[in-house]
Amino acid sequence: MTNTASDTLLFLRSWLTKPLEVAAIAPSSTRLAAAMTTEISRYTGDVLELGPGTGIFTRALLQNGVRQDQLVLVERNPAFAALLRGRFPEATLIEGDAQHLRLPATRKIGAAISGLPLLSMPRQAVRDILEAVFRHLANDGCLFQFTYGPRCPVPAALLEVLRLEASFLRWVPLNLPPASVYQLSRRPA
Template identity: 50%
Template sequence: MSTAEKMLFLRAWLRNPRLVSAVAPSSRSLAALITSDIRSLDDPIIELGPGTGVFTQALLARGVPRERLVLVEADRAFAKLLEQRFPGVRVLHMDAAHLEQTGVFFGRKKASTIVSGIPLLSMPIEKTIAILRGVFLRHLHADGALYQFTYLPRCPVPEALLECMGLNAVRIGFVAANLPPAFVYRLQRN
């Protein structure tokens, strides 16, 4: 990551620490883990909260076609950076809590995978519910998966909410080489 990207991250954190909710950008190790379990790289993929694009870079390196990838970023400066770094990848400057009100991003086809860098634990539960509803009711294929990381050793979605929405969560790994260390979960419909 360049010095300019690190400064952009710092400025975004200073503007809205709850939105960024990290002390440093995600590591390449975390990006490798969160993208490692993805089965179908030719199907549409959505990334929520890509920030500086470390997960985006890992997805592209794994062979995801640029036209099959949509990035949803709430921070305007990050969205502009992503447009510059990843030409040919569709970048939407919007809050992921509004996903349920949008059309499907890939014509009639829904995403097989959604990768999220959104800090669910630092959000009000109403916003987490809105994001999950948009993901699972509007944009994710019935047998698709949401990959979410967290800094705590438990799923960032409360058990009662998982049960209410008919979801299950499986921890797929832990990354010590991240600041702070992180856990990755796969969420799917039961």
């Protein structure tokens, strides 16, 4: 299903073309993929994945029992989108920007995972993305986000405005670079 060497080459070409869009020096590791998806199973419901890239998190979701037809993949890089379309033909693939995400009202999302480089994005873009994600998430749904930074990539003031809370879940030292995983959820009423 995967070709690690060709995935790495595609990743590096994309990084060289648009370094701030890719915003990583290497593809995510299987350890980070496991850390990002460990809370999600086929019982979670539909899963939204932002910035799936070459599909490392997508494969981890499938290993957790999530079916392809439960996946909504949002990828704006045309090369990554073409790769994903071939690898996961039963998934819903949206080739576009997560900032403008619109799903049918009938599509209920149980969880979301994000490989987006929030730290390199303008604050308004981050706000638009979070609003779009939480508009489609079930009330008890969570967004799982990783970062290479020392703290949550969503500023506390923005979490406050959006009535969200962030919880540190785990550190993944054996990723290049090391990463931290956070869970974002709605604040209790």
